[in-house]
Amino acid sequence: MAKVGYIFMADGYDAIETDKQWMKDFGCCRIVEEKAANEKMRPDWKQLLMTLERGDVLVLSKISNALRGVRELSVFLELCRIKVVRIISIHDKLDSKDEVFPTLSTEAMLNIIGGLPSEVAVLRKNNTHVERLQQVKSKTKATKSRQEREMTIVNMYNGGHSIDDIWHISGFRSRSSVFRILNKHGITLNRGPHSGPIRKKGESKNESNEE
Incomplete structure (x- = not known):
């Protein structure tokens, strides 16, 4: 059994260092940091999912930090079910074994799922905004x-x-x-x-x- 953390390095996300420290304190042997430039393809995330083994523990900053929509959430949950992977989401206060965090109510779980599309949209908008500003800066410099x-x-x-x-x-x-x-x-x-x-x-x- 291995504990692995995943953080998408979203532009403007100011809890990265805090999340990394939480994962280290929890005992994660590896923390995958996905660059913001890879927002669409998420190669490190896909590779991480393929390397998970039965009984592993996957620690996320937040569900919306790792997944890009409800469809991906469905596939992710099925994969974790098959491989018996324990899911912990720090900011969602979610632990699939109900040990680190107390059991989520049905309402709280539905709010996480229902709010996923809007949270992902905000993340993408922020990344796009930063990319545009960087392009303007580059053109100004030239x-x-x-x-x-x-x-x-x-x-x-x-x-x-x-x-x-x-x-x-x-x-x-x-x-x-x-x-x-x-x-x-x-x-x-x-x-x-x-x-x-x-x-x-x-x-x-x-x-x-x-x-």
């Missing part, structure tokens, strides 16, 4: 980096640096991209007689300004 590079080009040109020096520092594959940035920021080109991009020999006029 935009800021682009702006910083453009200002470096402008400042170097205004500081008297040669186009070749600016080009090598910029990281662009084409010198025409340096001129594009200068024109974008309204910089008057004053390097010799040129009033626009200086093209290398063999470089076409309509060459794309790739970075």
Whole structure:
């Protein structure tokens, strides 16, 4: 018989460390921590279910933390029945052997089952919200980096640096991209007689300004 814990590391769930400590104090030999990015597939959860053996004890933070709906709950309960796996849910105050927690009333059990869809929906919404914020942060960072590079080009040109020096520092594959940035920021080109991009020999006029 082995005691195993499972925690889905949901974004915004602030009881993770408390739950882990509860599981350790209870004697769990292993605590599976599912990453929030795996919310849909739950590979660690599926693998855990396959490795459970007869008489094992499975400790969950909460039923809705592990299962994604009533259908999954039904399959999970049948699996635990067949393998005689004891289920303990910390925040639901549930123990299938009625030892750690007192016996749940029928009303409390029905509330757990009935509230599962709404609790799972809230969890998914929170994860989606965090993912969107992270994407916005990533885009903002990329935009800021682009702006910083453009200002470096402008400042170097205004500081008297040669186009070749600016080009090598910029990281662009084409010198025409340096001129594009200068024109974008309204910089008057004053390097010799040129009033626009200086093209290398063999470089076409309509060459794309790739970075």
